[in-house]
Amino acid sequence: MPPKHNQNRNENQTPNANQNSIPSEDFDLRETAPNLGGGRVAGNDRLGTAFDLVEQMQYLYVRVVKAKDLLTKDGNGNPNPFVEVKLGSFRGVTKNFDNISNPEWNYVFAILNDRIQFPVVEVLVRDKYRNGDDLIGMAVFDVIELPKRVPPDSPLAPQWYRLENRKGDKVRGELMLAVWMGTQADEAFPEAWHLDATTAVSGDGVENIRSKVYLSPRLWYLRVNVIEAQELQLVDRNRQQPDIFVRAVLGNVILRTKISQSKNLCPIWNEDLMFVLSEPFDEQLALSVEEKVGPNKDEVVGKCVINLHGVERRVDFRTPINRWHGLEKLVVSANGHKNLVKLNSRLHLRICLDGGYHVLDELTNYSSDLRATAKQLCKPSIGVLEVGILSAQGLSSMKTKDGRGFTDPYCVAKYGQKWIRTRTILNSFNPKWNEQYTWKVFDPCTVITIGVFDNCHLQGADRGGGVKDSRIGKVRIRLSTLETDRVYTHSYPLIVLLPSGVKKMGEIQLAVRFSCSSLLNMLLMYGQPLLPNLHYLHPLSCYQVDNLRHQATQIVSMRLSRAEPPLRKEVVEYMLDVGxxxxxxxxxxANHYRIASIMSGIAALFKWFNRISTWKNPFVTTLVHMTLLCVVSFPRTILSSIFLLLFLLGICNYRGRPRYPPHMDIKLSQADRAHPDELDEEFDTFPTSRHADVVRMRYDRMRSITSRVQAVVGDLATQGERFYSLLSWRDPRATGLFLIFCLIASVAVYIIPFKALVIAVGFYVMRHPRFREDLPALPLNFFRRLPARTDSLL
Known part of the structure; x- marks a missing residue:
């Protein structure tokens, strides 16, 4: 039997005769067998412990709580104490207090057991500003004799220890601390300061190496329906046909309506302006009615400011309340003072916060959350996604120091509203994280994204923004392609497209498990609309979707970049596939070859029929003639035979179903065949950096128009790939549902008279609009949830 990774590679071939010199096996997905959960080899069975998707790692923990009765060396006052934890060449310190004898720190230090090369750990209390010997007292522990703790054991209680001097004599003062051996499953692990990192990192950079969990802000759509204005007072009252429009400003986003077609003092627009904003709604919406008086010259007729705290929140299709808002104008008096004068003019608006939409903070094809914003519309979770980020191998050098390359890698994973960031492993091309994270799953047809980055902020925060974390690569995994309760342990290639071409930056080893609480509830999801109802009842235009996605991405990146430590803008935008x-x-x-791959099946069918009609194989041609006679003689068996044939084909394809989750495919993305000039064009700025003005205008226009053509071609390819995935077992639950439907349909079509079936279908298709619903039909919902190969595009 051939290796599994070869099967997976052949499945993703594209019809291109040109071969690249890059060996394809370097970019393949590899199955691994790590020792998960403390020595057990990963398999298809559930392992059943809290941290069973990572390899167990032993750590030495030192919790420094507080001290009491401390005195200076000469005993004449209170010291300025801090604690130093020392293990051989590794050293970590707490913050210091000024002039206090009973300080409290509550610090936790940790170091990996494999890095311990000294038999004792020393905990020293020192005086910050004392010259010479600043030691107040110390406590020494033998590493071999430390107690071991494994959750769910209770945490080790800190104890008071009498301080000693360097000779072992007791001195005044006591230190409360706890020292033990544990694993990364310990509650103290997330807050621990790693001794090997604190020794090499200084200042604010220490905070940038710790693992963190972030939450995306809750985003809402703000819909501003500008209806009309009345009794406008123009600057030039003699103008007969004024060009009036409304400008709306929210934060740094500016939108405007079209010029009203009614050229009078009571213009009508009835146009929607859409914004994205996050909770809490602290910003104000500024609206101004303006008149276009010349090229690039507009005059303000009146304006109003609206507080968003009292705006109606809409969660269904009901029309929001419309209100009239009085306009004001800034008038300069004769003495030069500026006064805000209320006008008789009014602006008719309908404003609401739409919580019945899913705010698209990323590309729809890679969405990790399909829920509506409003909490009352959220349904219970259907399962749990568990991801163990184990290690990476062969990472590329991202920085140089003293002529030597090195990398400080960390991982970021995004699913739903939850972002996670692992700790940074310093100066390692083969880091081991072994950190496990959990997400609630509300829809199986979603994607988790895991990226690897190089930390460039270890010597303190870069307030100027000149330094950026380098991207090493990312992985996307669609949950619907995973079997329930199976542990997937694979090594994914980290692929990055550079102006010089595609490059493998290393591999990341993951352990993934998708568990569902109710199989029935998950199967029912395949018949429900993919997006919340308002997307279908009040659809957004393509322009609005692009604009709102850009706004949402900016809000998310800005909010996460203000966290401590920040999840920086370049990281967020790379994870959200901005651009x-x-x-x-x-x-x-790539989209062209995807369509060609789909059409190749239809072309093969025509070639087969051509061979039949030309009697290339007389035996097969005779069988086809006999089958045709049977079908004509018994027409009731046509549909039944088709459904039965689909059912049998699906069953036959079960043995050859994909065993691996989809991954980045350089062949599918055409990354290995890209011409250098094409890559130069792809990495060119937008607008272009070309010097000729005419070339810049034409080039930008071509890219803007062709991007929409590319999206249409990609959508066509996606629909075809979803059709092919009905029997491919790429989504085992969807294929199972379709096969059950085919089996039932084959029996039903055979039992029901054919004429009655045709009449029923015809009357149903041509039914009166009164009996129709605006929401998509169940078959269409099922089809939209089928997986496509967009997850494998680079």
Whole structure:
């Protein structure tokens, strides 16, 4: 039997005769067998412990709580104490207090057991500003004799220890601390300061190496329906046909309506302006009615400011309340003072916060959350996603120091509203994280994204923004392609597309398990609309979707970059695939070959029929003639035979079903065949950096138009791939549901008279609009949830 990774590679081939010199096996997915959960080899069975998707790692923990009765060396006053934890060449210190004898620190220090090369751990209390010997007292522990703790054992209680001097004599003062051996499952692990890192990192950079969990802000759509205005007072009252429009400003986002077609003092627009904003709603919406008096010259007729705290929150299709808002104008008096004068003019608006939409903070094809914003519309979770970020191998050098390359890697994972960041492993091309995280799953047709980055902020925060964390690569995994309760342990290639071409930056080893609480509830999800109802009852235009996605991405990146430690803008934008919808020759080629791959099946069918009609194989042609006679003689068996044939084909394809989750495919993305000039065009700025003005205008226009053509071609390819996935077992639950439907349909079509079936279908298709619903039909919902190969595009 051939290796599994070869099977997976052949499945993703594209019809291109040109071969690249890059060996494809370097970019393949590899199955691994790590010792998960403390020595057990990963398999298909559930392991059943809290940290069973990572390899167990032993750590030495030192919790420094507080001290009492401390005195200076000469005993004449209170010291300025701090604690130093020392283990051989590794050293970590707490903050210091000024002039206090009973300080409290509550610090936790940790070091990996494999890095311990000294038999004792020393905990020293020192005086910050004392010259010479600053030791107040110390406590020494033998590493071999330390107690071991494994959760769910209770935490080790800190104890008071009498301080000693260097000779072992007791001195005045006591220190409360706890020292033990544990694993990364210990409650103290997330807050621990790692001794090997604190020794090499200084200042604010220590905070940037710790693992953290972030939450995206809750985003809402703000819909401003500008209806009309009345009794406007123009600057030039003699103007007969004024060009009036409304400008709306929210934060740094500015939108405007079209110029009203009614050229009078009571203009009508009835136009929607859409914004994205996050809770809490602290910003104010500023609206101004303006008149266009010349090229690039507008005059304000009146304006109003609206507080968003009292705006109606809409969660269904009901029309919001419309209100009239009085306009004001800033008038300069004769003495030069500016006064805000209320006008008789009014602006008719309908404003609401739409919580019945899913705010698209990323590309729809890679969405990790399909729930509506409003909490009352959220349904219970259907399962749990568990991801163990184990290790990476062969990472590329991202920085140089003293002529030597090195990398400080960390991982970021995003699913739903929850972002996680692992700790940074210093100066390692083969880091081991062994950190496990859990997410609630509300829809199986979602994607988790895991990226690897190089930390460039270890010597303190870069307030100027000149230094950026380098991207090493990322992985996307669609949950619907995973079997329930199976542990997937694979090594994923980290692939990055550079102006010089595609490059493998290393591999990341993951352990993934998708568990569902109710199989029935998850199967019912396949018949429900993919997005919340308002997306279908009040759909957004393509322009609005692009604009709102850009706003949402900016809000998310800004909010996470203000966390401590920050999840920086370049990291958030890379995880959300910002800019991936821009046009490029390479992506257009990839979509072209995706369509060609789909159409190849239809072409093969025509070739087969041509061989039948030309009697290339007389025996097969005779069988086809006999089958045709049977079908004509017994027409009731046509549909039944088709459904039965689909059912049998699906069963036959079960043995060859994909065993691995989809991963980045350089062949599918056409990354290995891209011409250098095409890559130069793809990595060019938008607008272009070309010097000729005419070339810049034409080039930007071509890229803007062709990006939409590319999206349409990609959507066509997606629909075809979903059709092919019905029997491919890429989504085992969807294929199972379809096969059950085929089996039932084959029996039902055979029992029900054919004429009655045709009449029923015809009357149903041509039913009166009164009996129709605006929401998509169940088959369409099921089809939209089927997986496509968009997850494997680079």
């Amino acid at each position: 991936s919808n821009m046009w490029s020759v390479r992506r257009s080629k």
